[in-house]
Amino acid sequence: xxxxxxxxEVRQRVLKENxxxxxxxxxxxGRAGVLAVSLVSSPGAGKTTLLQKTLLRLREHCRMAxxxxxxxxxxxxxxxxxxxxxxxxxxxxxxCHLEAEMIRSAIRDWNLRELDLLFIENVGNLVCPxxxxxxxxxxxxxxxxTEGEDKPLKYPPIFHTADVTVLTKLDLAEAAGxxxxxxxxxxxxxxxxxxxxxxxxxTGQGMDEWIGLLTSQLHACRRPRTP
Amino acid sequence: MHEFSIAMSLLxxxxxxxxRLGAVQVRAVIVRIGPLAGVDVQALRTAFRFAQxxxxxxxxxxAIEDAPLSAFxxxxxxxQPVRSVQEWICGQCGDVAGELATGRExxxxxxxxx
Numbered sequence: 576x577x578x579x580x581x582x583x584e585v586r587q588r589v590l591k592e593n594x595x596x597x598x599x600x601x602x603x604x605g606r607a608g609v610l611a612v613s614l615v616s617s618p619g620a621g622k623t624t625l626l627q628k629t630l631l632r633l634r635e636h637c638r639m640a641x642x643x644x645x646x647x648x649x650x651x652x653x654x655x656x657x658x659x660x661x662x663x664x665x666x667x668x669x670x671c672h673l674e675a676e677m678i679r680s681a682i683r684d685w686n687l688r689e690l691d692l693l694f695i696e697n698v699g700n701l702v703c704p705x706x707x708x709x710x711x712x713x714x715x716x717x718x719x720x721t722e723g724e725d726k727p728l729k730y731p732p733i734f735h736t737a738d739v740t741v742l743t744k745l746d747l748a749e750a751a752g753x754x755x756x757x758x759x760x761x762x763x764x765x766x767x768x769x770x771x772x773x774x775x776x777x778t779g780q781g782m783d784e785w786i787g788l789l790t791s792q793l794h795a796c797r798r799p800r801t802p
Numbered sequence: 803m804h805e806f807s808i809a810m811s812l813l814x815x816x817x818x819x820x821x822r823l824g825a826v827q828v829r830a831v832i833v834r835i836g837p838l839a840g841v842d843v844q845a846l847r848t849a850f851r852f853a854q855x856x857x858x859x860x861x862x863x864x865a866i867e868d869a870p871l872s873a874f875x876x877x878x879x880x881x882q883p884v885r886s887v888q889e890w891i892c893g894q895c896g897d898v899a900g901e902l903a904t905g906r907e908x909x910x911x912x913x914x915x916x
Contacts (some may be wrong), residue, residue, distance in 0.1 A: 578916035580829055585819050589812045589833065589908045672804050703804035705840035706908065731887035732840035735902065766900045767890050 593707055596675035602708025607687035610796045611695065612789065613709055615724070618699030619775060621743040623651045625717065625785075628692055628776040630658040630683060632786050637691035637793065642672040642681050644698040672703035675710055701776035702787065705732035713792055719743045720753035727758075727765045731774060734762065739770040741785065746775040805842060805873065808908065809849035810813050815910050820858065828862045830914035835904040836869035837887050865914070871905035 587592055604611045614622045621738055623643075629638060640661040643652050652664035665677050678695065687693075695711060697704045717739035718726050721744060727734045734740065750754065759771055773786065775779035816831045830848075835841050843866055850864045875892040877893040881903040883893035892899045 578827075582832075582912050582914055583819065583823060584912040585815070585910045586912070587815060587910050589808060589910050650888045668808070668815060672807075673809065702840060706804055706808065712908045728888045732906075735906070736839050736840075736850060736888075749908065750813055755883075764889055765887065767900075 579745050590706065590708075593675045597708035597710040600675060601676055601712065603687060604693070604710060604712065605763055606798075607690070609610055609687050609690045609693050609735075610713065610789070610793045611693045611709075611711040612710040612713045612792075613695040613697055614715050614717060614720070615697045615737065616699060616700070616702045616743075617701045617722060620699070620717045620719040622696050622699070622708045622717055623654055624776045625741070625743060625774065626696055627654055627658055628779075628782065629786065629789070630655065632662045632782065633692065633789070634658060634660055636790075638689060639692045639694065640685070640690055641694045641696065642673075642678060643696040644669070644677070646698060650754065655696075658695065667698055671683075671698055671700050671711055674707050678709050691797070692789070699725065701725045701730040701733050705736050706729075710795065713738050713789075715739050715741050717741045717743050718758065719752045720745060720748040720755075722760035724754055724761055727761045731765045734766050734769070737769075739772060739788065742771065742773040742777060744777075745773050745780050803816040804837065804840075804848070805845040805847060805849040808846060809853040812910060813853055813859060813882060814852065816859055816913060819910075819913060821916075823913075826915040828853060828859050828913050828915050830865045831859065832865045832867065832911040833912065834867045834869045834907050834909045836907040837871050838902065838905045838911075839869075839908040840883040841908060853875050862913075867911065869904055869909075872903045873899040873905075874901050874903055876900050 616622050641655050644665045649664050650663050656662040714737045772784050774785050838852050854860045870883050871884045873884045877897040884899050885891040885893050890899050
């Protein structure tokens with residue numbers, strides 16, 4: 576069988592389905608006044624510890640929940656649930672990232688109006704999560720001092736989809752020989768003007784600024800919209 | 803390896819378009835990918851070949867076009883090419899570039915059919 580080849584134009588995003596679900600989630604969070612914050616990083620950069628300390632700091636002040644993506648274990652979910660904050664695990668199996676549909680299914684029966692702040696801890700991975708919008712309004716990318724200052728140069732897409740970079744494990748900076756100025760230069764080379772915070776969840780250093788960022792975003796998101 | 807998810811989404815979209823067109827033979831699936839899409843082209847090709855074996859589009863070629871990297875340059879007052887993903891600098895005037903304009907595309911451009 577043969578015919579004259581012709582070109583049929585389609586022009587649509589390959590991840591259109593994910594983007595549509597993400598938009599629906601974002602609208603839903605917006606209507607309910609929920610600030611959705613996602614954390615992405617390589618494995619072991621300290622997402623769970625930062626989140627644990629954040630939950631402890633904020634649990635008296637706002638109503639929170641956590642979705643945590645994990646390939647196999649429920650170790651992170653158990654650590655987070657120990658704070659008393661509602662925690663739901665999303666086991667991704669062999670999938671190396673969260674997708675918007677996984678978020679939608681996880682919160683299907685939730686009443687979002689009972690929440691102020693929803694954290695989404697992505698699977699530890701600096702590559703794959705970059706392609707998937709989860710409907711969050713703030714995406715924080717964590718970069719631990721033990722990983723090296725050149726991570727932004729090696730993984731530009733994830734730093735391009737994030738709103739803020741959080742340098743973690745600052746208490747280990749000296750032992751690791753971490754050059755913060757160099758890390759910030761690399762970040763600025765990839766994404767000029769990106770907000771950068773530094774924390775040590777263990778010692779509490781820098782945590783006020785991180786909590787301050789979350790609470791200011793929370794106020795902005797709960798401010799009644801002008802019609 | 804999120805390229806497998808992407809290959810599946812791509813095939814779904816291409817299959818939907820093929821159904822809409824009626825009985826046609828798809829020779830190529832044409833996509834455009836930007837350097838900030840977070841897609842490894844080699845991995846996508848492998849994933850696509852694997853995923854298409856169980857699809858009505860088995861045998862179709864995956865044709866990949868590169869989307870350029872560009873951003874708004876405040877100094878030039880318009881969109882300009884950016885030097886590279888590691889160097890967010892206006893390719894024209896050398897100033898720091900602003901908001902990304904193109905480069906995150908992961909688009910199904912069309913199908914070559916007969």
